[in-house]
Amino acid sequence: MVLSAAASIDGKIAAASGDSALSSPEDLRRVHRLRSRADAILVGAGTVRADDPLLTARPARGPRAAPGPLRVVLSSAGRVPLGSRVVRTARETPTAVACSGLAREGTRRALEARSVRVIEAGRARVDPGLLLEKLAAEGVRTAMLEGGGSTVWEFARLGLVDEIRVAVAPVLLGGSRSPTLADGAGFPTVRGSPRFRLERASRLGGDLVLQYARI
Ligand SMILES: NC(=O)c1ccc[n+]([C@@H]2O[C@H](COP(=O)([O-])OP(=O)(O)OC[C@H]3O[C@@H](n4cnc5c(N)ncnc54)[C@H](OP(=O)(O)O)[C@@H]3O)[C@@H](O)[C@H]2O)c1
The missing domain is CATH 3.40.430.10 (Dihydrofolate Reductase, subunit A)
Structure with a gap:
């Protein structure tokens, strides 16, 4: 990483x-x-709550050819603002929230309804090793932690x-x-x-x- x-x-x-x-x-x-x-960019939910970053790979010029790396936001209970830019652009750029078993069903559904994947990796907190294993299993070779x-x-x-x-x-x-x-x-x-x-x-x-x- x-x-x-x-x-x-x-x-x-x-x-x-x-x-x-x-x-x-x-x-x-x-x-x-x-x-x-x-292949993936990981950030904590605190960064999304504080800075509301887009976390895309914007080219110097011209239209973006690829959808860009998967954006993964970590939050124990899936507390990622639905109005944040990462959530609002999840239909164009692959986006996931990595949460624990603490995330409520309603929270997961609200994210999924906005095309945000929910990856559960841990019981009360996200287990970073388990999350990286799950991402690797779906082909993530290079992950950036921002x-x-x-x-x-x-x-x-x-x-x-x-x-x-x-x-x-x-x-x-x-x-x-x-x-x-x-x-x-x-x-x-x-x-x-x-x-x-x-x-x-x-x-x-x-x-x-x-x-x-x-x-
Ligand atoms: N200069 C730079 O390059 C740069 C880059 C990024 C951020 N920043 C700055 O950094 C500050 C934010 O940093 P921060 O430390 O306060 O917040 P953070 O690391 O972005 O986010 C912390 C939150 O991430 C979630 N989280 C992290 N690890 C987790 C785990 N193992 N399991 C479950 N949830 C986990 C938790 O969310 P829940 O509370 O929802 O569980 C936790 O409260 C901001 O001021 C931002 O501007 C600067």
Whole structure:
């Protein structure tokens, strides 16, 4: 699984207000190219509730040839706003909500009526490993994890992040409560934390794009 995000110099993925407009136009183009090579894009429901992203792979020019990667939103009870852009565009772009057994029948039906597939993977929370297995069984080879911090932690703590691509924007956000690349409880020690090898570092406009592979 490839973790993809834009971060500030101090590793925040949004400011204290929730403002996450960190990507430059050049970086957005890079992310769209990356998405176009992925089979699925995963995000937490918090990101959909906060940013209402479209999560499509938009080409630089011309009409979109393919429907784009499958968008998967994680939420224990399937709490993804029906008015969100991912739900409203589910007829054109494949979309799924990954939930647990906590999702009510009515919630599932409301999503399915809008062409959103419901994938149950876990009893009270989504089990990230089980979700990836289910996606792999339907042909998903490359999955991108696009945040936010709590969802990334859920995958990172299980060692499921194989690659990281982060665009570091030249801004310092601060804020002890502002979300970072990976939040949650955190690993207790440096020694016991997953290690990555820097594969590539390049300048893109004012940003620094870093690419790491899991050791
Ligand atoms: N700069 C960037 O690249 C970037 C990218 C993405 C997001 N962001 C920012 O990140 C912030 C949102 O981050 P966040 O940490 O608050 O939220 P988040 O990680 O997007 O979403 C958290 C929610 O996802 C669901 N979830 C995650 N893992 C789950 C699991 N294993 N089982 C069941 N549900 C699971 C839960 O939804 P339920 O509560 O419904 O169960 C949880 O409350 C926003 O400010 C956004 O702007 C920035």
